[in-house]
Ligand code: FES
């Protein structure tokens with residue numbers, strides 16, 4: 001057993017990444033410039049559904065500086081199709097998804113033709129010279145209409161707009177009772193329909209890709225979250241041997257799931273570079289990004305909750321319609337399925353049924369967006385818990401308390417079949433209530449109600465859990481996901497005692513370089529500044545499963561920890577040899593091997609690193625290296641949880657919502673770096689609040705994206721948000737040697753229902769029991785006038 | 790093509806540009822000033838913010854995607870790459886962004902820092918609300934802005950304490966050269982900054 005002093009882990013280290021980011025020395029993909037590099041521009045469909053009757057790129061090819069121009073038809077045989085790695089059912093309908101449309105376009109923004117030219121401006125100019133004729137086809141937008149008999153079809157050859165129906169039933173699975181009986185005999189049944197509006201991840205760095213075919217490998221720089229998965233799939237799709245493909249994700253400017261994709265644009269650039277034998281770059285404009293990078297959410301949720309009069313839940317039935325968009329992206333069908341395990345949330349529910357139908361429409365395809373399935377689930381259950389509280393006349397906190405899993409009941413196997421590892425919902429909730437000043441605000445609310453104040457006060461409660469640390473490979477396999485869930489780490493001990501860490505995770509804002517350095521510093525007893533973390537280039541990090549689903553620390557952190565232990569184990573016989581003692585007599589603390597009972601006599605890890613470098617005097621049979629690799633496959637998900645409370649003032653005359661106080665108490669297990677954790681919570685809450693109040697990707701009746709620029713797709717600005725209060729409770733993860741869980745998605749999952757519950761709570765006296773998101777002033781005002789929303 | 794002369798981060802550049810070329814593209818593609826980035830095509834995000842001298846020679850924040858390169862003829866421009874002082878001493882706003890963890894992916898950061906410098910040169914002692922209003926033209930998807938507001942507040946206080954303004958010194962070539970892997974952040978001990986600690 002290695003003894004380490006924990007000096008770094010737990011401390012709010014300032015990030016090492018910052019040095020380059022605050023001085024403009026960053027390597028974005030768009031910064032890549034190569035000799036002879038050409039620029040690619042993409043002509044996108046202006047219509048939602050049409051047959052392409054004619055395409056002619058010859059005029060464009062004549063223009064000065066234009067090197068190549070081609071359409072989907074020109075490359076139909078070689079461009080391959082985009083992958084879906086998650087066929088959730090055996091009979092899932094999975095339409096072909098060509099990078100460049102060949103005969104038909106199925107959403108506005110779908111790539112139709114490309115121009116490659118000497119400069120970006122020349123390529124963009126030449127797009128105007130590409131001729132395309134479209135013959136309009138009926139546009140499918142409404143989820144319910146799309147499933148009706150005789151509906152117009154997005155993919156005529158498939159004969160249906162239904163992609164799949166996926167069911168989980170606790171009675172059938174043996175994890176609980178049958179839900180029908182529970183609902184039929186219930187004392188209280190609450191039925192609601194909630195709509196998850198469509199959102200756009202809107203990472204700040206537009207997607208960009210450079211493909212260089214001039215070396216011994218195809219090198220692909222891409223603003224992606226998933227360099228390793230991209231390499232594997234580019235190889236599989238194009239038939240290029242995997243060892244001939246190198247992918248580099250340099251500095252990547254945010255992702256939020258939006259860059260968890262193998263994109264048409266990446267494959268188009270690959271095809272162009274291969275055709276021309278020259279490096280090719282494509283960087284999207286923001287308008288292109290909003291219309292073509294995958295969207296998120298967009299579901300209709302029908303929820304039925306059965307309970308006894310005392311507020312005890314007896315059953316839950318969930319029926320979802322999930323908008324796939326026109327095609328299936330990398331994990332599109334699986335996103336709502338991740339939610340299937342989370343509708344039961346932190347509650348003890350005896351009977352549960354979940355049914356989800358994926359539906360095709362003539363819109364941009366959807367896929368993962370921060371939380372992926374879990375925010376939707378949490379929203380629905382936390383909204384309906386408030387309705388239950390009203391129905392049975394309990395405080396919303398009390399109704400939750402009566403149903404949640406108690407701290408002494410962990411590990412707890414839920415009705416959805418997952419085993420929650422640890423938690424203390426009471427502790428987090430108590431802390432949150434205290435920080436908010438709950439009782440006092442309730443009193444103020446009562447006063448405002450009594451006096452008929454035009455500005456009403458509402459308090460929204462959201463208690464959540466989530467599953468993070470995607471994921472045990474066997475579980476993924478049982479869910480028909482195409483890959484495993486392990487992660488890797490390698491440690492290279494340099495002769496001078498400095499350390500290079502290679503991680504299979506691929507950070508794009510999460511601060512892995514800092515957090516990983518903190519872990520290594522403690523485990524190896526080296527200085528924080530003596531650790532360099534390398535990632536995102538398959539030449540150095542050839543194996544990994546990248547960053548999404550709050551998995552990097554929860555899974556990759558264990559691989560890193562294990563790799564550190566291996567380094568120490570390798571160094572020990574070498575230190576013993578130098579100290580002329582038995583390895584069993586050595587202990588390792590603070591980077592030093594010391595003979596037990598003789599603290600003055602020691603050798604550092606750096607001494608051992610130098611010794612293996614020289615290799616002049618090593619014990620017989622010892623390999624001259626301290627380097628170590630580790631691959632870790634998690635044994636379970638980890639389950640962070642927390643309680644978020646929002647107090648909002650709602651002006652009944654203007655519909656304006658002002659968040660007065662927002663408290664987030666999260667329990668994410670042990671914390672490596674509280675500063676980074678706080679930042680993740682801030683940003684996560686901001687995105688969740690944005691869903692509640694601001695953001696909406698809207699299509700008109702013809703399938704045009706109305707919110708196609710930052711003018712109309714309204715990301716909150718600094719003036720739109722307020723400071724929040726954060727705190728933590730701590731239930732260490734039992735399966736993680738460092739006790740950590742994950743935090744990347746917590747804020748987004750928790751905050752949306754907290755805000756909407758607050759608004760609805762404020763307007764209860766006006767007969768309001770729901771408001772459609774985003775809760776714009778107009779909707780809130782209408783609701784307050786009794787006009788519904 | 791039009792001939793323009795622009796001084797960027799202390800260096801004069803004379804170039805022929807197309808009349809339609811945006812300043813941000815001139816900076817990035819012709820001058821290699823890739824620290825300044827493009828985040829949108831509707832002047833909403835502020836990622837491209839730089840400081841440009843007005844006719845009186847005062848440096849003011851501009852969105853370089855909304856300025857034509859020809860409009861920058863004869864002007865001085867400071868980008869994120871020229872903000873640090875001699876020997877790569879960080880500008881108070883840069884330092885505060887680091888201290889306060891006011892960036893995650895860092896894509897908005899060059900524009901956000903330049904906008905904050907601009908804001909503080911107008912208002913050296915802003916309230917939190919004034920900071921939020923003042924940075925309204927800059928979007929960040931990662932941070933929720935809370936730490937950005939803290940950082941700007943801290944930078945203002947630091948500048949006032951030091952009796953200097955947060956307005957940047959004209960950059961020198963030496964300062965820019967120091968921006969190398971070993972010219973980065975000053976190394977620090979383990980900080981003991983007060984952040985929320987878990988309740989027992
Ligand atoms: S690039 Fe968005 S405002 Fe200039």
Ligand code: FES
Nearest residue numbers: 893895929930931
């Ligand atoms: S730090 Fe990522 S957009 Fe601001």
